[in-house]
Amino acid sequence: MGLIAREVERRGIATVSCSSAWSITKAAFAPRAVYLDFPLGRTAGKAGDVEMQREVMRAALATVRDAKQPGEIVELPYRWADTDDWKDGVMRPRPGGGGDHGDDRSDRLPTPQYQTEEDAALADPECATCVFPERSGALSGT
């Protein structure tokens, strides 16, 4: 996403990235970021915690307003849990977890992966809001 933020910024639009992966955001040299020290998949706040979600967005917007130089990462004051023990298991083998070395990813299947069977049945094959730039050659200016 850092790469995309850089391209958007190059076109004159200010960006802020929400990150829960400090090292990746740092390495990608994103123009601006806010960092939330949570397990991946909750980059914009805790589920159901509307007030926290609003504060995260307010902090992101304030970072756009206040950041003075490219690459700034603002750390947000929230913790996922009372302890940081959850970090021990991230991408690491679970006790008795077999030989996958904590690899929780599912197979990277090349067909659409619907959340529900109902979604698959309701999907519009002509979907006008589904954009496939690779297929359509809709690439601007290249």
Place this chain on the structure above:
Amino acid sequence: MIQPPVDYIERTREQYSALGYPVYRWVEETEPPAFARIDKPMREWRVGLVASGGIYVQGQIAFHHRDDVSYREIDVDTPVERLRATHFAYDLTDARADPNVVFPLETLRYLRDCGEIGALAVRAYTFMGGIYSVRKVRDILAPALAERLVSDCVDVAIMVPV
């Protein structure tokens, strides 16, 4: 005990090595990015949203999981109940229970309705991250999304990876 941020680059290296996979090369940029300035107050900003958590609306085609560089346009006033999430690499539990955690649509609508920001772009953009081909992101997806944000007259874009 407080621990430092999880170093995902280092953990990927350890895990791939243990699995016998070749080293994964994360993007590493040394050149500073462009840095756009906005000369109007926040309450006049038009804000855009780009999220990589694999969000789609029921009725749209879902993402596939192998370097999918397609994206979805999502009307910013879409009811959250119609949002779905698909991804091969992160724990989807919370995103499915409350899509705002990776796609803060209701959150931004609230800030718009309260006048903290001026407006939201008419549509938000979503794709499925975990695209291993840096070339495809750089050459296809990034310019396509940037172009859309420009034509949506966005002042500020909020980028939400997972």
